[in-house]
């Protein structure tokens with residue numbers, strides 16, 4: 171057996187990558203220095219794999235922003251609005267596609283399968299595809315000449331690329347395959363001429379639900395590519411789930427198949443057992459969890475490898491992570507401040523590579539040689555299991571009594587709407603924001619001072635209060651109807667709650683890329699989750715004391731906390747969600763008791779937990795909705811529950827969105843360019859709803875007219891009585907002036923709309 175990897179985190183062990191990108195965007199790095207800095211990070215990443223003894227090292231997985239955008243740029247697939255004239259797109263065009271610029275809006279960004287990574291959606295049909303630059307060739311040459319690494323270039327598979335793109339109708343799919351095949355061939359032929367042996371072709375789409383037609387397309391693609399560059403061996407890589415059409419996939423004319431043996435519900439192994447594996451192919455055995463952060467149970471992994479070896483000759487097995495390690499932080503070595511039982515049980519990218527090397531050795535018959543390491547790993551896992559944090563009796567009791575916990579509100583939404591309208595007397599088309607306001611450098615530095623102990627608790631509290639006061643005044647002056655306190659005390663909407671609840675831990679440096687330069691540091695849910703004391707009451711009550719307008723209490727929902735955290739792997743996600751939900755209920759009740767009458771429980775990540783396979787959706791959604799309702803159902807009728815969601819493809823989740831039974835929902839809209847609004851033509855929704863009327867991700871100031879037309883568009887399908895006006899979420903990432911100016915336009919657009927409707 172050999173050891174291999176599929177992709178390494180791009181961001182550097184200290185987020186050097188993010189810092190370089192942002193410095194370059196801000197004009198603080200010239201292009202040459204920028205390239206040099208990124209090269210240093212890229213080589214460092216390769217070295218980390220080389221030094222650990224990984225035999226098959228991917229190259230070309232590094233990016234300047236996103237690997238799907240890279241693929242589009244490589245093939246000259248650039249939207250017309252960026253004045254592209256062919257050839258290799260400049261860095262400024264490349265970044266404009268991702269981030270927008272003064273003249274043009276960015277391309278849409280969306281979730282990468284069921285992860286929290288977001289890619290830029292290629293827009294086909296706007297330019298004639300061409301190979302602009304073979305970036306894999308560059309990557310391969312660099313690794314070889316600089317480090318002597320015979321790397322394995324990584325290419326996004328043609329079918330996955332097309333399926334993730336937009337700008338064509340289903341009947342044009344064939345034509346697009348025809349258009350791209352010669353370009354893919356050219357990439358492979360150039361690699362072949364360079365002496366490249368193997369290319370990793372990522373086709374995660376093969377792990378989704380596919381029909382016969384898809385399979386026919388895939389077969390056609392790989393038949394073509396097999397003869398295009400006969401000297402190249404393709405390692406066709408799937409991940410994130412089992413492949414449903416196992417026999418069809420493993421018999422494709424490629425030299426190797428990579429399967430996920432972690433997130434497949436055991437089905438890949440079953441298929442392997444049942445149908446065998448082609449004798450002439452290499453199996454990439456994804457046995458180490460490339461998405462979780464826990465040390466593996468190495469003994470059980472060895473057993474899996476043993477089972478696999480019954481069907482595949484060990485010479486043709488590569489021990490590898492289940493998917494690219496881009497989804498986990500770089501190294502756990504720096505996490506010295508964590509409780510030892512927890513720290514001992516962690517494995518980030520570097521530690522996973524070590525596990526892969528260890529497993530490979532053990533499976534090669536060296537189990538005795540690595541016996542000490544195997545035993546140590548086992549002990550670490552057990553120590554965490556026995557720790558106090560995983561044995562909280564009260565939490566276990568509450569979960570045992572779950573069936574008797576209220577999980578729907580006493581009155582229906584019509585009754586509640588009337589009571590609430592009487593209480594608030596809001597105008598038509600009420601205006602609000604989604605919660606956060608700009609986290610200026612001042613806010614960030616205050617938090618830092620407080621965290622470092624340079625500022626006392628009291629000093630920090632006073633500062634936060636000042637910020638709240640500033641923004642309550644701004645909101646009054648702007649004439650918004652429903653206020654928020656601004657979330658200045660929060661770095662991150664999940665971290666904030668995690669820090670206050672029991673059962674969570676925070677790393678010093680456990681960052682993972684979310685989109686572009688944005689990295690997140692997911693909390694680790696490692697123990698039983700328990701409420702200890704109110705988390706948001708003081709700031710919300712203070713904000714409410716400054717105004718007559720209602721101030722929304724602002725919480726992050728149980729499913730979002732779950733989906734944006736690394737979760738313990740000894741309990742089901744469902745059970746962990748209920749633990750969080752019950753802890754949040756305590757907070758909802760505390761807010762209500764303190765006189766807060768509107769409470770927003772954000773669930774932007776509800777969608778993110780959706781299983782890849784359709785047939786598993788209903789099961790997930792059922793417990794996700796139940797968790798939300800466990801948190802929000804014990805309040806009085808007059809208390810208005812809001813929720814917020816992101817990147818919501820409304821039509822396929824509509825029943826669950828209705829089932830949440832929130833009095834008001836806001837959905838991030840503008841980046842899906844009106845597609846969301848369109849879905850209301852087919853589906854009814856009768857509670858309060860706000861669809862973001864401008865994209866906060868871009869620095870450009872939306873005009874009154876632009877927002878007016880978004881409102882008009884929405885009101886063609888929704889009634890003015892139910893419609894709320896708000897921007898998309900995430901104002902914390904914008905600057906003060908931009909925010910105020912945009913909201914001013916939003917209020918003006920609303921005033922015009924009120925006259926019309």
Ligand code: MET
Pocket residue numbers: 603604605606663724772774814816899900901902
């Ligand atoms: N309340 C949060 C905010 O406005 C919701 C964010 S959803 C990603 O920033």
